Amino acid sequence: MSNPRRMITLGIETSCDETAAALLDGPSVLASEIYTQQTHAAYGGVVPEMASRAHLKKIGVVCRAVYDRAGIRPQQTDLVAVTDSPGLAGALLVGIGFGLGMHTGYGMPITGVNHLDGHIHSALLEHPDLSPPFLSLVVSGGHTALYAVRNMGRYECLGKTVDDAAGEAFDKVGKLLGFSYPAGRAIEEEAARARPGGGLKFPIARLSTSGPGFSFSGLKTAVRYFIQSKGAAYVNDHRPEICHAFQEAVVGSLLLNSRTAAGQTGIGRIAVVGGVACNGRLRRAFGDAFGANAIFPSPNYCTDNAAMIARAGFECFKRNELRRPSMDPVGGI
Numbered sequence: 394m395s396n397p398r399r400m401i402t403l404g405i406e407t408s409c410d411e412t413a414a415a416l417l418d419g420p421s422v423l424a425s426e427i428y429t430q431q432t433h434a435a436y437g438g439v440v441p442e443m444a445s446r447a448h449l450k451k452i453g454v455v456c457r458a459v460y461d462r463a464g465i466r467p468q469q470t471d472l473v474a475v476t477d478s479p480g481l482a483g484a485l486l487v488g489i490g491f492g493l494g495m496h497t498g499y500g501m502p503i504t505g506v507n508h509l510d511g512h513i514h515s516a517l518l519e520h521p522d523l524s525p526p527f528l529s530l531v532v533s534g535g536h537t538a539l540y541a542v543r544n545m546g547r548y549e550c551l552g553k554t555v556d557d558a559a560g561e562a563f564d565k566v567g568k569l570l571g572f573s574y575p576a577g578r579a580i581e582e583e584a585a586r587a588r589p590g591g592g593l594k595f596p597i598a599r600l601s602t603s604g605p606g607f608s609f610s611g612l613k614t615a616v617r618y619f620i621q622s623k624g625a626a627y628v629n630d631h632r633p634e635i636c637h638a639f640q641e642a643v644v645g646s647l648l649l650n651s652r653t654a655a656g657q658t659g660i661g662r663i664a665v666v667g668g669v670a671c672n673g674r675l676r677r678a679f680g681d682a683f684g685a686n687a688i689f690p691s692p693n694y695c696t697d698n699a700a701m702i703a704r705a706g707f708e709c710f711k712r713n714e715l716r717r718p719s720m721d722p723v724g725g726i
């Protein structure tokens with residue numbers, strides 16, 4: 394029996410410091426490649442110009458790798474889906490330019506994908522039966538927001554951070570404690586070494602709105618003042634306890650707001666996506682609170698990747714809502 398007609402989608406992601414490509418057959422991932430740029434660690438954050446140049450070096454490499462891995466030729470691609478917002482302008486342009494080159498050269502359709510829409514779709518990659526309604530908590534280095542997903546592609550933003558993103562707070566506190574960028578995983582590992590019963594606590598911001606809302610810059614400042622007041626010797630001896638208390642505050646805020654959103658909307662299922670969703674403490678806390686109704690992608694699909702972009706593009710194709718990529722560094726959903 395011959396195979397049914399395939400629908401091959403190429404996903405491209407270059408919005409920040411990951412150069413990523415993925416191939417999907419329908420909703421299923423055939424191959425996914427992620428190159429994480431290492432050059433930024435020395436600077437404590439992503440340097441936009443260096444990111445663009447590194448994307449330019451690697452975009453062809455990661456795309457070639459997914460075609461080789463899947464045993465497919467580029468001209469067999471049915472759709473190109475590329476992140477066009479939000480992100481670093483020069484970084485986005487590399488991916489968009491490459492995608493438009495495929496579209497112009499081979500003639501397949503192309504669509505722009507919002508990066509946050511991609512993260513929301515990452516929950517579907519390993520949970521193909523997941524369907525709206527569900528809540529989506531997007532927690533990454535650049536974004537922290539809660540959405541009610543009543544239809545794929547149509548989101549109600551229930552609340553977002555008024556200042557820093559959760560991942561940004563991990564990275565900034567990590568810098569204060571001497572970890573290199575990005576610091577999320579290092580803080581989690583350090584927190585796991587904390588001696589029990591220390592009693593150290595940092596405040597969770599409760600915004601004076603009736604619905605969900607996040608703020609992490611006060612927490613970062615509280616950690617900074619705490620470190621300054623205690624001095625280097627104390628910090629050296631208590632780094633795990635400081636990491637633990639900080640992580641508890643972030644997880645506490647994310648959980649509190651998610652519970653508020655579930656109560657407000659009556660939606661009991663939640664997908665937690667974005668780089669911070671790699672965090673084991675966060676996963677356990679949501680698992681305890683929401684049980685099997687808490688859904689997490691595997692870590693490779695939490696951090697920036699192109700499979701989620703291809704998945705979002707494939708949904709646009711099914712809804713007949715393809716749109717020409719249009720670079721927008723600040724475009725939200």
Ligand code: KG4
Pocket residue numbers: 409532533534535536559560561563564575576577578581667668669670671672673695696697
């Ligand atoms: O989704 P992502 O790859 O990029 C953005 O779209 O921003 O997320 C990167 C963020 C970084 O801030 C990083 O420190 C954080 O995710 N992160 C973590 C962990 N792994 C990555 N934060 C806490 N715990 C982790 N295990």
Ligand code: ZN
Pocket residue numbers: 508512533534667668696697
């Ligand atoms: Zn992201």
